[in-house]
Amino acid sequence: MVALPSLSPPPPRPSPSPATPRRRPPPPPPPHATPSHRVRSRPATVVSAASGVTDGYHSTIRSLNSRGRHVPRKSLGQNYMLNSKVNEELVAAAGVEEGDVVLEIGPGTGSLTAALLDAGATVFAVEKDKHMATLVNDRFGSTEQLKIIEEDITKFNVRSHLLPFLEEKSHHTRKYAKVVSNLPFNVSTEVVKLLLPMGDVFSVMVLLLQDETALRFADASIQTPEYRPINVFVNFYSEPEYKFKVERTNFFPQPKVDGAVISFKLKNSGDYPPVNSAFNGKRKMLRKSLQHLCSSSEIEAALANIGLPVTLTLPVLARFSPVVARPSGFSCNNSGDGSSSSPTGHCRWAHIHPAPGKISTPIQLIHPHLVHVVAYKNPHYAATDQSPLSPPLRFSIRRRRPNQSPRGGGDLGFPRPRPRRLSPRRRPLLPSSIPGGLRRVACPKMRPVFCGNLDYDARQSEIERLFSKYGRVERVDMKSGPDYLNVNYQNIGQVHIRDIMEHLCSSWMMDWALPFLPEPRSSLVHLQELRVHPGICSLGNNHLVNDALLLRSALHPPLRCTLLPRFAFVYMEDERDADEAIHRLDRIEFGRKGRRLRVEWTKEDRSGGRRGNSKRSPNNTRPTKTLFVINFDPINTRTRDLERHFDQYGKISNVRIRRNFAFVQYELQEDATKALEGTNGSTLMDRVISVEYALRDDDEKRNGYSPERRGRDRSPDRRDYRGRSASPYGRGRERGSPDYGRGRERGSPDYGRGGDRGSPDYHRGASPQGGNKGDERGSPPNNYDRERREASPGYDGPRRSTLAGALTVDCRPLAAVANCTVK
Numbered sequence: 067m068v069a070l071p072s073l074s075p076p077p078p079r080p081s082p083s084p085a086t087p088r089r090r091p092p093p094p095p096p097p098h099a100t101p102s103h104r105v106r107s108r109p110a111t112v113v114s115a116a117s118g119v120t121d122g123y124h125s126t127i128r129s130l131n132s133r134g135r136h137v138p139r140k141s142l143g144q145n146y147m148l149n150s151k152v153n154e155e156l157v158a159a160a161g162v163e164e165g166d167v168v169l170e171i172g173p174g175t176g177s178l179t180a181a182l183l184d185a186g187a188t189v190f191a192v193e194k195d196k197h198m199a200t201l202v203n204d205r206f207g208s209t210e211q212l213k214i215i216e217e218d219i220t221k222f223n224v225r226s227h228l229l230p231f232l233e234e235k236s237h238h239t240r241k242y243a244k245v246v247s248n249l250p251f252n253v254s255t256e257v258v259k260l261l262l263p264m265g266d267v268f269s270v271m272v273l274l275l276q277d278e279t280a281l282r283f284a285d286a287s288i289q290t291p292e293y294r295p296i297n298v299f300v301n302f303y304s305e306p307e308y309k310f311k312v313e314r315t316n317f318f319p320q321p322k323v324d325g326a327v328i329s330f331k332l333k334n335s336g337d338y339p340p341v342n343s344a345f346n347g348k349r350k351m352l353r354k355s356l357q358h359l360c361s362s363s364e365i366e367a368a369l370a371n372i373g374l375p376v377t378l379t380l381p382v383l384a385r386f387s388p389v390v391a392r393p394s395g396f397s398c399n400n401s402g403d404g405s406s407s408s409p410t411g412h413c414r415w416a417h418i419h420p421a422p423g424k425i426s427t428p429i430q431l432i433h434p435h436l437v438h439v440v441a442y443k444n445p446h447y448a449a450t451d452q453s454p455l456s457p458p459l460r461f462s463i464r465r466r467r468p469n470q471s472p473r474g475g476g477d478l479g480f481p482r483p484r485p486r487r488l489s490p491r492r493r494p495l496l497p498s499s500i501p502g503g504l505r506r507v508a509c510p511k512m513r514p515v516f517c518g519n520l521d522y523d524a525r526q527s528e529i530e531r532l533f534s535k536y537g538r539v540e541r542v543d544m545k546s547g548p549d550y551l552n553v554n555y556q557n558i559g560q561v562h563i564r565d566i567m568e569h570l571c572s573s574w575m576m577d578w579a580l581p582f583l584p585e586p587r588s589s590l591v592h593l594q595e596l597r598v599h600p601g602i603c604s605l606g607n608n609h610l611v612n613d614a615l616l617l618r619s620a621l622h623p624p625l626r627c628t629l630l631p632r633f634a635f636v637y638m639e640d641e642r643d644a645d646e647a648i649h650r651l652d653r654i655e656f657g658r659k660g661r662r663l664r665v666e667w668t669k670e671d672r673s674g675g676r677r678g679n680s681k682r683s684p685n686n687t688r689p690t691k692t693l694f695v696i697n698f699d700p701i702n703t704r705t706r707d708l709e710r711h712f713d714q715y716g717k718i719s720n721v722r723i724r725r726n727f728a729f730v731q732y733e734l735q736e737d738a739t740k741a742l743e744g745t746n747g748s749t750l751m752d753r754v755i756s757v758e759y760a761l762r763d764d765d766e767k768r769n770g771y772s773p774e775r776r777g778r779d780r781s782p783d784r785r786d787y788r789g790r791s792a793s794p795y796g797r798g799r800e801r802g803s804p805d806y807g808r809g810r811e812r813g814s815p816d817y818g819r820g821g822d823r824g825s826p827d828y829h830r831g832a833s834p835q836g837g838n839k840g841d842e843r844g845s846p847p848n849n850y851d852r853e854r855r856e857a858s859p860g861y862d863g864p865r866r867s868t869l870a871g872a873l874t875v876d877c878r879p880l881a882a883v884a885n886c887t888v889k
């Protein structure tokens with residue numbers, strides 16, 4: 067037998083029992099239990115046990131020293147209860163009575179054990195510290211009413227040991243045991259997790275825990291950040307009730323924190339559904355964080371069904387909830403039987419039933435602030451569409467208008483653009499308002515002069531006046547502005563193009579535009595399915611600046627947008643006058659903001675075709691050895707990832723990553739073709755990539771990556787987006803080298819704004835160049851309307867997955883309509 071040490075300081079020699087410490091530690095101040103003022107739901111139970119205190123203290127000291135030296139061990143949470151009144155309250159809280167079987171964890175010196183035995187209970191005690199186990203054994207002798215097991219409760223199979231004991235003691239009648247314990251604070255959560263699901267063994271569990279822990283279990287409000295997965299667990303299995311606070315002065319040695327008594331009325335809840343904590347990685351989208359429960363498409367569908375955005379993250383969910391998920395007639399319930407209310411009277415759970423037949427995996431959200439989401443994938447619930455957390459929550463979600471996206475984004479806090487009342491003068495010409503309908507006629511062959519870099523609000527009459535100084539102006543075709551809204555998606559992560567479409571579609575402009583879209587109109591639908599990756603996205607918005615601005619503010623998170631300047635085609639009667647106008651007007655400052663005009667011949671019209679230096683082909687279907695790759699993850703993708711993805715189709719001679727696009731060059735053109743077929747639309751590191759032929763092959767290999775040069779994994783260009791590329795691709799036409807769609811000065815891809823810069827025009831054809839920063843003298847567009855119609859991905863169903871399809875939402879038919887004469 068190991069001698070029990072005295073408390074402090076240790077005596078020089080162990081003294082025989084019963085020992086009195088040489089120097090007694092100073093007696094603790096009179097312990098008392100006080101009601102808490104911290105939590106409104108705490109009952110004002112006061113344990114005043116001043117009389118029992120001294121006795122308890124002395125008996126504890128006596129017990130501890132009865133066998134020599136024993137220093138309470140902090141690692142075992144050995145803070146003994148000095149106040150016998152608290153022990154009695156514990157016993158009373160559990161309603162222990164004659165014949166009850168009680169599990170006591172850590173009897174220690176046996177002060178609580180004594181109270182339990184006094185109440186007539188049979189105690190099944192589990193004590194980790196063998197000295198204390200011996201001590202209790204010695205203290206109570208061999209009584210039938212006590213069984214002590216020297217074990218660690220966290221590793222102890224309670225069920226297999228206790229059930230036979232329970233059966234024996236309750237004489238084979240079906241009876242529940244109880245748990246009463248002054249727990250070591252450091253194992254309290256573990257014990258709660260271990261015992262709460264044993265609703266078939268225990269009816270009630272009364273524990274003396276650290277005050278903070280007790281509060282967390284019983285009083286964490288769903289509306290507070292303290293609400294954690296453990297609360298979901300506790301509420302599922304029990305009805306917790308905070309009883310009273312026990313001040314630290316009641317313990318020996320005195321802990322640094324107060325204690326509290328909490329009771330859990332156990333529910334026989336059955337299997338706990340596989341709850342996933344969406345608390346982990348709160349910034350993750352739910353479809354990701356719940357992925358191990360259901361497929362992301364299921365989660366998306368469930369979220370969509372209840373009108374939540376599929377890209378939802380927890381913080382966003384919490385923000386939306388007051389708007390989205392205000393329950394009507396929702397009765398509080400967390401008992402599992404659909405009837406009882408939560409102790410605090412707050413709704414704890416909201417069961418969101420997806421539309422019948424839509425999804426077999428209901429998603430459960432906790433209400434009111436939806437700070438926790440759990441998903442059920444229990445076949446039973448799936449089959450019955452029931453969960454233990456019914457009744458279902460009814461949402462008041464506004465009905466969608468037919469042209470709204472099925473996600474109902476407007477109800478989620480996205481400010482929807484308000485329909486504007488337009489003056490009759492600004493109202494668009496609707497087909498119905500045109501007698502005989504709208505007819506498109508060919509524009510007469512003229513010599514248009516391109517006039518770019520105009521102010522957004524430049525007027526046709528102003529341009530006409532300007533050019534008429536040099537000759538008679540037949541007409542001025544203002545290209546309706548803003549022609550392009552340049553949306554920078556960097557820094558905002560992934561955005562669904564449907565977010566954009568949703569807002570576009572909700573404006574009158576798109577309502578009006580849709581009927582004009584040439585077949586297949588489904589391009590819009592396809593676009594809705596596409597995800598925009600960080601990079602540059604051009605939105606064609608051909609009608610009003612306001613629409614673009616509204617869109618900018620409507621999107622969430624707000625996007626950084628740049629409106630590109632307007633441009634016009636000026637048709638002059640005499641070519642010599644036009645020449646003169648170009649000569650005089652090019653690069654002059656014009657308009658309110660004094661922008662420098664770009665005035666030059668529109669190439670095709672001047673020469674009857676493309677100008678000699680036009681390197682751009684109308685599309686990039688001509689097979690080349692080099693593939694142009696876009697939509698991969700520009701941050702994490704390395705050249706070796708691309709190489710791995712592409713090398714199965716043939717020998718790669720060069721891989722080059724530039725910003726958010728890349729070139730993969732094969733030694734053989736046939737291999738490139740095979741690779742294009744195999745990889746376009748394939749998934750590379752979670753991204754669906756788009757692959758096209760590059761306009762030209764990069765045979766120079768300068769600054770490129772080749773498999774032989776694996777050391778240089780990243781091109782220097784990627785570190786400096788704005789820097790001038792050392793690549794021949796980046797230098798534009800002056801170098802006579804291929805320019806795969808990059809603005810000359812920005813070194814960035816300029817999708818669809820290639821003009822004559824030798825860049826590939828990924829189905830966009832020539833587009834207005836007027837406002838292209840850093841390309842002031844960029845060539846004017848070629849045969850603008852025709853090429854747009856021919857090459858636009860928006861109108862080109864089969865090619866929708868190409869680069870431009872992925873990056874562009876376009877309403878250019880509007881421009882086409884605007885250019886035509888109505889007869």
Ligand SMILES: C[S@@+](CC[C@H](N)C(=O)[O-])C[C@H]1O[C@@H](n2cnc3c(N)ncnc32)[C@H](O)[C@@H]1O
Pocket residue numbers: 142143144145146147148171172173174175176177178179192193194195198217218219220247248249250251253
């Ligand atoms: C806070 S003291 C309570 C002692 C006594 N019940 C009282 O009220 O004074 C905790 C007791 O639990 C015991 N203990 C600590 N960890 C344990 C574990 N994992 N399993 C069982 N008992 C443990 C300690 O040795 C100690 O005796």
